[in-house]
Amino acid sequence: MKNYVNWAILAPGRIANSMATAMNGIKDGKLPGINGDKIHLYAVASRNLERAKEFADKWYFEKAYGSYEELYNDPEVDAVYIANPHAFHLDSVLGCLNGGKHVLCEKPAGCSRDQLDKMTSLAREKNLFFMEAMWTAFNPCIREIKKEIAAGTIGNIINIDSRFCNRNPYDSDDRNYDPRQAGGALLDLGIYNIYFAMMLADFSPITAESSAVRMLKGVDAWNSVNLTFENGIVTSFQDAMDVPSTTGTHDAVIYGTKGFITVENFFCTQKADVHVYKNTWGSDNEVVREIREPFAVNGYEYECAHATEFILNGRTESDVHTFKKSEDLIDMMDTLRKDWNFKYPFED
Ligand SMILES: NC(=O)c1ccc[n+]([C@@H]2O[C@H](COP(=O)([O-])OP(=O)(O)OC[C@H]3O[C@@H](n4cnc5c(N)ncnc54)[C@H](OP(=O)(O)O)[C@@H]3O)[C@@H](O)[C@H]2O)c1
Incomplete structure (x- = not known):
């Protein structure tokens, strides 16, 4: 063999x-x-x-x-x-x-x-x-973040915020601006926001509410979405092709009942900080772990x-990124596009 x-x-x-x-x-x-x-x-x-x-x-x-x-x-x-x-x-x-x-x-x-x-x-x-x-499913820093969550370091997750926003140069030939190539922010960038939320909320059934979408050149250039999971976790995210990330990175924050985790470039992260609140009320906190997992290659x-x-x-x-997970992801993107009444030309 x-x-x-x-x-x-x-x-x-x-x-x-x-x-x-x-x-x-x-x-x-x-x-x-x-x-x-x-x-x-x-x-x-x-x-x-x-x-x-x-x-x-x-x-x-x-x-x-x-x-x-x-x-x-x-x-x-x-x-x-x-x-x-x-x-x-x-x-x-x-x-x-x-x-x-x-x-x-x-x-x-x-x-x-x-x-x-x-x-x-x-x-x-x-x-x-x-x-x-x-690739996010196999990221070593994400593996460590999940360990901290499973250990209860930040308590129960209540909220997840993530942003994947870029301001791209306009190029009519670029796949991102071409509806015939299924361009747009959702399938290119939003998929990571959805994956991140689903991964942490255990892919449980959800409701989706897109608070807004902005179309440009026939594709979704910006969208803002809230997802509610059966286990009570609420997530909000934005993805964009025409709005820069204000921080220069693509960050996410996972909020729990006892603390929160800040995740730099969440879709390809190598760096996350685990914060724990010092008191029952108030936002005073300390970093209890700096997760640093540099890539072996890229x-x-x-x-x-x-x-x-x-x-x-x-x-x-795969037993990590299963067919079911791909199905849950595309189902969510189908639902959002249906809400926006947005079809690609090849779907007509
Ligand atoms: N995992 C990640 O981090 C990541 C990052 C970026 C992109 N992606 C994904 O990777 C895929 C490709 O993205 P990319 O940015 O690499 O694409 P790209 O550079 O625009 O195109 C990749 C290749 O696809 C073929 N192609 C381009 N335009 C075409 C057209 N109009 N008709 C038919 N074939 C065409 C060309 O190959 P030929 O030489 O055969 O013509 C081209 O070299 C997308 O699905 C994207 O979502 C993933």
Whole structure:
């Protein structure tokens, strides 16, 4: 039996460079707990052969293909990391699964529950590994934050606030401003706010109330949402493409009955402070733990190592970022879009 995975990357754009950095880091032995030899940098496929060759040379992949179909048809490819804009994930995921490849697909895997269901059904039918690449789920600092919460350091969680706001330059070709590519803040950034809230509130059923949404160039440029969980936790978040983060970071605060945790860049955090109130009333507090968990490479190595190990062990679904979690995420985004009466052109 093979003791390594021949990885391929489909669509060598911005995020693919980050994953390639992580894969090279694992190969070079920078991530403790996984033997770098388990990862083979096998192939890259782009719609443009030159782009594929350039990327393959830069990141030490053996093969370069000028079409995705060549990748689907190469029997040596074991697993594919899919990194094109969301609207094209469905075609690419189905192409890979039909070609017998395991799949790690960038978030959001599907633009709707219907799209996600087509992916998970085919993965089940073909008995192949499939996971949405929600890297936050594998973040070591988040693991430590969860430990503090489970230990009761901040008491019971009552509120979670998070913000993922950027002010991007306008570019009509950029996927973020293109409704045909399922652009907009919700699917690109809001997904992290929703994931963070659901992860801490145990993915229990919720009600969603979007206090506002601002549309720009046919996509949601800003939205503000409150979620209420069955266990009483209330969360509020904002995500934006046209509003800068005032603090320069993308912070979250988890408020409990006995204290709170401040989380820097919550979706890719390496730094969180655990505060405990000094008295029963009032906001006086002290920092009881500074959580510092620097990435072994750049943060993408954890999900890649997880997928690699699961594939090698013949597992078809992650036990961390399960199908159910992807379903809960997309259901929430579908609900919000329905409230906003917002459809992508390909949904008409
Ligand atoms: N996990 C994270 O931290 C993170 C961060 C950023 C993005 N993402 C996710 O990763 C995905 C890609 O984002 P990105 O910013 O990397 O995208 P991108 O750079 O705009 O595009 C990635 C690649 O997709 C293909 N592509 C671009 N525009 C296309 C179009 N109009 N039609 C068909 N194919 C097109 C191109 O590959 P070819 O060379 O094959 O043409 C391009 O190089 C998105 O789903 C996004 O949500 C995740």
